[in-house]
Amino acid sequence: MxxxxxxxxxxxxxxxxxxxxxxxxxxxxxxxxxxxxxxxxxxxxxxxxxxxxxxxxxxxxxxxxxxxxxxxxxxxxTSHPHFMNPLWGGTNIASFAGEIITALTNTSMYTYEIAPMATLIENEMIATMGKLVGYEAGEGIFTTGGSNANLIGMLCARDRKLPDAPTDGIQGKELVAFISEDAHYSTIVAANILGIGKNNLIPISCDDEGKMIPELLEESIITEKRAGKIPFCVVATAGTTVVGAIDPLEEIGEICRREYLWLHVDAAWGGAALLSPKTRGLLRGIEKADSIGWDPHKMMGIQLVCSVLLVRNSGTLNKVCSHADTAHYLFSNKSKNYDLGRKSLQCGRRVDALKLWLAWRAKGDEGWRLQIEKYFSIAKYFADQVIENPLLELVIEPSMTNVCFRYTGARLTQEKQDIANEQIRTELLSSGRFMISTSLINGRTILRGVVANPSVSELVVDELLTTIVKIGNELSQIKY
Missing domain, CATH: 1.20.1340 (dopa decarboxylase, N-terminal domain)
Structure with a gap:
């Protein structure tokens, strides 16, 4: 005892x-x-x-x-070679070591005084990632996740449109923001928290590849202005949750510049594509964003949670997250340029930068390049194998490493295909052999495998597809 x-x-x-x-x-x-x-x-x-x-x-x-x-x-x-369910997986040992040391030292990120080296490490990681997106004089903060990064990005947008909002509130002004119809649900939560309401979050339709249609965005902005509302923000997505679609950032950025709207890019999933010259072109135009969310705990494989908000203009977060120097018991002028609590919505905040820094030190830029290119290569192999199998259908060409497909069988109707795909996933889960997800695309049930786990290989993909076809064929013979 x-x-x-x-x-x-x-x-x-x-x-x-x-x-x-x-x-x-x-x-x-x-x-x-x-x-x-x-x-x-x-x-x-x-x-x-x-x-x-x-x-x-x-x-x-x-x-x-x-x-x-x-x-x-x-x-x-979640490190099993057959784990391909969410947008993350595996164990990065250097990151894991950082997580242990973070818990061991047990400090908080509000002041330099109580977290000296951690503060400098966080600043270094923010600067490094900022340069990758094209910010030479920007700033940023580690957040509690991509949802929190989206919230703060939209908060920055609100406060630029209504500079008095932090002190006086929005005072009945009907602000509207624009999102992709496939944007992450956290934008709805953010609209609620910011007080604009989800009905003032305008979804813009996507094309067949899952990308926001810029022409429809322009039309919607005009419509909302004519209705007397105040557009203040566009949230574009670089890597949607289901299909991994990347909105046309270049075109959306130009629209935002003309309309003087804040552009926030949710690159929680897609940000990692910037780590390879072969894939960074997928995010062409991201430098036009005013703020960007990026989750290293996704494709980079850093231990959960590791999420960053990057902002183009330094000083923005100090204004948006200002506490009006009321916390005199924490902050002093001596270290005000280093105290990260001044530009965070949180007071107590864990050290999430250490695990990313250690992993980056261990891998280097070259290690990240190889990891990202490996994942994209396996995803292409995955998609190609689906295309070659007459009993499977590739539902959408992958932009990232999300592979969305269906078991179609030999003579199944669309409705029976939906049932079969649901049951295939249920059988995979109950057997404990593979973990992938299901979703809906155009009202049809699809299977989705994500390559974001260092243990996933082409051999694993072959085993998965063989197993799916086998289960599907057995179900077809028994039930259909």
Whole structure:
């Protein structure tokens, strides 16, 4: 029991030894392709099986380590070679080391005084990523995720249009923002928080490739102005969640310049394409953006969460996130040029820059280039294999490394294809063999595999497609 100081010291030592042994064992087994990715169990059943209650008295070391064993056993193996479900996966060991050191040092990012080296590291990472997008004199901040980056980007837009909003509010002014119809749902959340309301978030239709249509954006801006509303922001997407589409940033940027609208680019997924000369052209025109969100925890594989907001003009965030120097107990003029809490919506904020910095130091620019090019190469192979299989259909040509496809079978109607694809995914999950996602494109159910995991290979793609066709054929014979 961990009751007194002497016992606590022994408890801590034994706990850490046990944890380190489990970390080593867990890392060693993560990439075993013969193991299960997940366990399929309902929340109710899992809750019945677990003892989650905290007690009046503390538990002993054996129970503590048993709890950890149970947690690891019940967790999804997101580093499994067959894990292709979300826009991230795998383990970057240098980043993992940074996460451990971050927890070990346990500090907050509001002042240089309490986080000296972390502050300088964050500034270095912001400058490095800013140059990649074309900002020579910009600024930025690490955020709690891409959703938060979108919120702050839209907040910057609001405050440029209404400079008095931070003190006086929007005072009934009907602001409108424009988004792709396939934009991330966080823009709706941001509209709610900013007080403009989701009905003043205008969705712009996309073309057959999932990209916002600039001509329709221009028409919508004119329409809203005639209705007496105040356009203030366009949110373009560089890498939509389902298909990975990249909006035409060059054209949208020109429209925003003419209309004096803030352009925020949600590049949470697509930002990593800037790391290779072969793919950075996909984001042509991103330098026209006033603000950009980029998630290194996605294709770069940094441990969750690692997300950045970049802003073109230095000084913007200090105005937008100003606390009017009321927090005199934290901030002093001596370090005001370094205290990152002055340009963050958060006060307490964890050190997310260290893991990115260590990973970048370990890989270098060349390492990132190779990783990104590998992912795009495998995604192309994936798409080509789908095209070559008469029982599969490539639904949309990949822009990023999202591969959207369907099992079509030999003689299935569209409705039965939808049912079959849902059931294929269910069978994959219940078997624990592969984890991919489903979604809807043009009202039809599709399968989506994402290449964002360093353990995914062409061989894994072959195994996945063979398994899908086998399951689909079996379902067709039994049910259809």
């Amino acid at each position: 961990a009751d007194d100081k002497e016992a606590l010291s022994d408890f801590d030592e034994r706990l850490l030894q046990g944890v380190l042994a489990r970390i080593w064992r867990h890392l060693g087994g993560q990439r075993d392709s013969t193991s299960r990715i997940n366990k399929t169990v309902s929340p109710e059943e899992l809750k019945r099986r677990l003892d989650l209650a905290v007690r009046r008295e503390g538990i002993d070391i054996e129970e503590m380590l048993s709890d950890i064993d149970t947690y690891l056993a019940e967790s999804v193996n």
